[in-house]
Every structure is written in C-alpha cells, then in structure tokens.
Amino acid sequence: MKKSPAPERGGGFNSLGFDKPPAETRVVVAMSGGVDSSVVAALLKDQGYDVIGVTLQLYDHGAAVHRKGACCAGQDIQDARLVAARLDIPHYVLDYEEQFREKVIDPFAQSYATGETPIPCVSCNSEIKFADLFETAQDLGADALATGHYVSSKLDSAGHRALYRAADATRDQSYFLFATTKAQLELLRFPLGDLPKTEVRALARQFGLLVADKADSQDICFVPTGKYSDLIERLSPGAAAPGDIVHVDGRVLGRHSGVIHYTIGQRRGLGLGATAAAAGEPLFVIRLDAAQARVVVGPRRALATRLVRLRSLNWIGPGALDDLDSEGRELFVQVRSSRPPVPGYLYVGDGQTLVEFASDEDAVSPGQACVFYESDQPQARVLGGGFISSTEPACPAATKISRPAHLEDLPL
Known part of the structure; x- marks a missing residue:
C-alpha cells in the first residue's frame, strides 16, 4: 500500500500545508534522476497534486573530470525523463551549467586552493536549487518547490515554517541545508523527512520506478573520481605549488607537491617515511598554510x-x-x-x-x-x-x- 506524507499541523486541506485541494496546488519537484526525488514526484502525483518535474543540467561530466566518454550526468537526466514519463507529469530540463560553474565549481576550486575544506553541496542548495530553481518554480506558477532531501519543513509553535532534522538520523541531510533562508522555507517542502530509506526504495518499487535500486551518489557530483586535486590544478593553475612540510615546533621535515593534496587530520600518505617514524608518535596534518605553501603536521593532540x-x-x-x-x-x-x-x-x-x-x-x-x-x-x-x-x-x-x-x- 502506498504511503503519503501525513497532513501538517494546522495545514488546511492538504498534506503540504496549503489551504486548497491538492489538484489546485502546483508543485515543482527537483528531479535529479535518483530514487529519492523520483519517489517525491510519485507520492505527490499519487496524492493528486499538480506536479511538474524539473531537472537541472549542471555540468558536462566529461569536462568536469577531463575524461572523454563520461556520461553519468546524461544518464541521470535520462532517468529523470523516464520517471516523469512513467508518472505522466510534465518534465523540463534546464541548462544551469553557467550558473553552477560560477556559483559552485569555481568557488570550490578557489577555496580548496587556499587550504580550506569547502562543501559545494551547501552552495548548490543555497545558490542554485533554492535560488535560481526557486525563481523558475515561481515563474511556473508553483505553490511549492519539493526535493528529495531527508529533512523536514514544518510549522513551529508560532506558526512560522521551520527546518528540522530527519526522523532517521543516519539519513539526515540538514547539515547541507543550513543556508536556507526563512523566505525560502515558506515554499520548500521535503516529503521524505519522516521516512527511512528502506521504505523509500519500497515505495519506488510499488510505483514501478526504474530507479528503485539505483545506487546513491557518494562523491561530489562534478568530481565523481574523488580526485579533487586534478580539478583544482586545472581550474586554479599554480594551486599545486610545492613547499615544506613543517612540524608544529618549527622543524622542517620534508617537502610536498602542493597543499591541495592534503586535508586537516590526514595521517597516511604524508610522504615523510623514516622522518615520521623518528618523531616517536604518529603525525597528522594540523594546518594548511597555502599562502606560504606549508603543510603543518604534529601529534594528534594538536588537532x-x-x-x-x-x-x-x-x-x-x-x-x-x-x-x-x-x-x-x-x-x-x-x-x-x-x-x-x-x-x-x-x-x-x-x-x-x-x-x-x-x-x-x-x-x-x-x-x-x-x-x-x-x-x-x-x-x-x-x-x-x-x-x-x-x-x-x-x-x-x-x-x-x-x-x-x-x-x-x-x-x-
């Protein structure tokens, strides 16, 4: 039996909190081609909402990884198209590559080159999905923009819409959504916030969705190989300048080929060999000083x-x-x-x-x-x-x- 989102406290006629029947409530669903957003579209369609699917073309996967023949991004778009066809809902693919490059990829590369550990998923949500796509949804006359994030948007005790962690802490994605504004929350909906992943996949099978068993993405979408340094070197020439590996006490222990190859807390792969062994205790990356091309290492307590x-x-x-x-x-x-x-x-x-x-x-x-x-x-x-x-x-x-x-x- 298909399960639909429970009506909200003080939510009026429908489960999304709008004071009108579902058939008169238009919802744009951000469809990534994965199982989560596909189930959101299916649930809302099943409840009788006026659903429109929108998929964003954010990057050329081949260009992103500098590898010919990479087609994962194209497959995701095709999967979203097939799901929309299965549900018999309108579906649009929007080219947001320029915005994504300007607001997500370039800042990611610049931040990484300065020794930071950036989180592009936050920027993607706040700058693309909940900003540019938000405007597109309004242009389409939508009452709400729904996504497949595991997080909840509910009314608080004062009647204002607020953001809450998912019921399943192991799936909670609120960490990536902290930059959402109060104004955006008024129109955002997250129907999966109270569901475990196992139930979401079961629903996908019940709805006959081809993505029911599709694996979840694990890496940053535009760096599927996980080798951030390759992308950084290509987008920020000079970011891989060599320099010294320095102990927190000031001793120079060795050389490195660029701070972009290291992360805070890293222990393995420091390239110090016998020098690290002679320190008498394991060494970790404590700080990255990109301005002086230094990797600072020290004992665990210094972390x-x-x-x-x-x-x-x-x-x-x-x-x-x-x-x-x-x-x-x-x-x-x-x-x-x-x-x-x-x-x-x-x-x-x-x-x-x-x-x-x-x-x-x-x-x-x-x-x-x-x-x-x-x-x-x-x-x-x-x-x-x-x-x-x-x-x-x-x-x-x-x-x-x-x-x-x-x-x-x-x-x-």
Whole structure:
C-alpha cells in the first residue's frame, strides 16, 4: 500500500500545508534522476497534486573530470525523463551549467586552493536549487518547490515554517541545508523527512520506478573520481605549488607537491617515511598554510579544537539573530556531515561570530560548515549556521596560537 506524507499541523486541506485541494496546488519537484526525488514526484502525483518535474543540467561530466566518454550526468537526466514519463507529469530540463560553474565549481576550486575544506553541496542548495530553481518554480506558477532531501519543513509553535532534522538520523541531510533562508522555507517542502530509506526504495518499487535500486551518489557530483586535486590544478593553475612540510615546533621535515593534496587530520600518505617514524608518535596534518605553501603536521593532540570563527552566518531559528544573548547561547553544533551534533556555545558581537565547543573537537577545518541545532536528537530544529573561517586550538602552546582576548576568561 502506498504511503503519503501525513497532513501538517494546522495545514488546511492538504498534506503540504496549503489551504486548497491538492489538484489546485502546483508543485515543482527537483528531479535529479535518483530514487529519492523520483519517489517525491510519485507520492505527490499519487496524492493528486499538480506536479511538474524539473531537472537541472549542471555540468558536462566529461569536462568536469577531463575524461572523454563520461556520461553519468546524461544518464541521470535520462532517468529523470523516464520517471516523469512513467508518472505522466510534465518534465523540463534546464541548462544551469553557467550558473553552477560560477556559483559552485569555481568557488570550490578557489577555496580548496587556499587550504580550506569547502562543501559545494551547501552552495548548490543555497545558490542554485533554492535560488535560481526557486525563481523558475515561481515563474511556473508553483505553490511549492519539493526535493528529495531527508529533512523536514514544518510549522513551529508560532506558526512560522521551520527546518528540522530527519526522523532517521543516519539519513539526515540538514547539515547541507543550513543556508536556507526563512523566505525560502515558506515554499520548500521535503516529503521524505519522516521516512527511512528502506521504505523509500519500497515505495519506488510499488510505483514501478526504474530507479528503485539505483545506487546513491557518494562523491561530489562534478568530481565523481574523488580526485579533487586534478580539478583544482586545472581550474586554479599554480594551486599545486610545492613547499615544506613543517612540524608544529618549527622543524622542517620534508617537502610536498602542493597543499591541495592534503586535508586537516590526514595521517597516511604524508610522504615523510623514516622522518615520521623518528618523531616517536604518529603525525597528522594540523594546518594548511597555502599562502606560504606549508603543510603543518604534529601529534594528534594538536588537532584538538575548542573555538571556531564563522563567516556568512545564517539564522533560521526563532526570533532574530540580534535577539541572541550577548553572553552566548547554548546549543548543539555539527562541524562535519559524518559527525553528530555536540554541545557548544554561540557568541555574536563585535563584528564576529564565534562558537566554542563544550568539549574538544578534532580535525576541524576552515571552509567546513558549522550548523546549529536545538538538540542532538532526530527531528530537532535547525537554527542556522555558518562557514568556519578560522579555528583556535584547545592547546595553544602546541600550535603557537592564542585565544581571542575577549574570551580569555571562558573555561577551557
């Protein structure tokens, strides 16, 4: 038996919260060609909504990886077409390659070349899907834009639409959606937020969708080989400048062929051989100094981070960011998609945004997202977040970095 999204609290006539029958509610579904977005389109069509499928042509896969014959992007588009035909819904393929290159790929390459660990999926959602595609959906007269993300959009106690973690914490994708604005949330819908992946695949089979057993994508879509350095070198010539591998105590231990080949927390593949063995303890990448072409390494304890500075802050919690207590707000923060949220404190003021972890976090890198939640439980509300611009170590002496003066009195 097919399962449809449950009606929302205070949602009116239909399950998406609009005060009119489904047949009079137009929904644009962002169809990637995968099983999740295909099931969203099938569920909404089954409920009687006026569904339009839209697929974005974002990149030439062959050009992205510099390899002739690569056709995965084309296959995804074809799969979306076939699903739309199966459901008997209108389907459009829109060429967004120029926007994607300008807003996602180029910034990714530039950020990576400076020693950061960028997250292009966040930019794709905020700058392409929930911006350019959002406008396209409105041009098509849509009441809502629906996607296959595992996250929920629901009304909060004040009647405003808010973002919440998925019911299945193992599938939750809210980390990649923190940059969504309050205005966008009013028209965004995520029908899979309360469903486990196993049920989504079962629904795909019930609907007779050819993508029911299609594998989930694992890598960044425009770098399917996982070799980011190849793309960076091609888009940012000179980014692979060689330099020194330096211990946190100042000793030069060896040479490297470019900081783009290293990530914070990396242990293997440092190319130090006997030099690393002579250190007496495992060495990890502690910091990437792209300006001076240096890879800084040290013991594991030097990876511990207690404080991060954020840029591009976005607040989607209750009230306004200006309402936050100057003494700091206790909340939960997540700094990697593969890690659970942990307790922390948010400080906003004096032209900067700071987050202090209640306990040390390892391998935190500039460029990563720091996302805020009300709790660490499934279906917790997403409060916003920002991108990490710099980090402060838990043991300043180990890396010769001191804490900001105005936080000297905060407990370590």
